[in-house]
Amino acid sequence: MIDKVLAERLIEKISQTTEYNVNIMNEDGIIIASRMKERVGAFHEVAFNLLRGEETSRIVTREDLENGIMPGVNMVIIVNRQREGVVGLTGDPREVMPVAKIVKMSVEVMLEYELYKYERLRKYNLREQLMHLLLYGEQITRDDLEPYMSSLRLEEDIIRIPVLLECGDKQRREKILSGLLEESKLSGGQTLIDSTKEESIMLFKALRCPDESLMREYRFLLEEYLQPYMEYAQSYGVELSAYVGPMQNDCMQYRQSYLYCLWMQKNVRGGGIRYFYDYIVKYLESVAPLSEFHTVFLMLKKKLGPKAVAGFMETMEALIEKDYSLSKAGEYLHVHKNTLVYRLNKIREQLNMNPLSSNTDREFMECFYYYLKRR
Helix, strand or coil, X not given: CCCHHHHHHHHHHHCCCCCCCEEEXXXXXXXXXXXXXXXXXXXXXXXXXXXXXXCCEEEECHHHCCCCCCCEEEEEEEECCEEEEEEEEECCHHHHHHHHHHHHHHHHHHHHHHHHHHHHHHCCCHHHHHHHHHHHCCCCCHHHHHHHHHHCCCCCCXXXXXXXXXXXXXXXXXXXXXXXXXXXXXXXXXXXXXXXXXXXXXXXXXXCCCHXXXXXXXXXXXXXXXHHHHHHHXXXXXXXXXXXXXXXXXXXXXXXXXHHHHHXXXXXXXXXXXXXXXXXXXXXXXXXXXXXXXXXXXXXXXXXXXXXXXXXXXXXXXXXXXXXXXXXXXXXXXCCHHHHHHHHHHHHHHHCCCCCCCHHHHHHHHHHHHHHHHC
């Protein structure tokens, strides 16, 4: 059975890609959605007969018009081997037939996806349903979330910290998830937690902290909260990595924060706790069009040549990873500190820049590095 609201949404989406009139009829042959609003509610005899017969499509020409039915193509919508309705396109059958096939397939795919989402959500409890909407609901509204927030007595404007926990050991990950859920219940239930499709743990940690000390205290409070779980994983020789997104006090921003955490998981490695606020520039550079960087850096890349570029990338990676500590960067590259200094001096001569003494030079060299890395 095709839901009327869903049918209207389908028509709205389809109307963005075709000028043809599209009708969707339910199992009783009633038009429940159409680009021609005045036709909604009308009986469509061809659709009614198709749904009760063996045919899967019917072409109506101008020669066999009847009962107000317009020329075009009508096709049965089949989902899970069930006849759920009919989609019809108005126009010259020879012109609309290819479009009708695509529309029919699109409608069936969208209905199958909606059915999948419904079946998946039906299995979850309210808190899991809410987390599913927050993480994967691309077009949710505040009205969609409000019933869950209200039923669970969740404070909407409380500050929450998005954290993605990555643990490669399934057994330890499940233990950590269980511990986090139990702790959330004991502390008032304002922290939202669930596993993700990527087999990680996502949580929005509720934070109660005076505004004036928020940025000063939140890292300390979060690290104190995560410490037992980090130590638990370490005791079993398992690495637990935490990717911390920007703090939020608006549930409509939670999905984007989750996407920021996923970006860090992919682009910022090294274990431990990583904070998005420390990688904002890197993130913005990663989403800027590559063409913008070409104009700035392509000539420089060509003039330096492959060997110098490779040396620059290796050195800059170590410096960025180790926060420009020469001793730590040398250990990262498994070379003596003096060797690293020699390499850095060569780069400074080539570019006439010193990232250790000039923030402007550092920003330029990091942008150049990320440009080369994206290539």
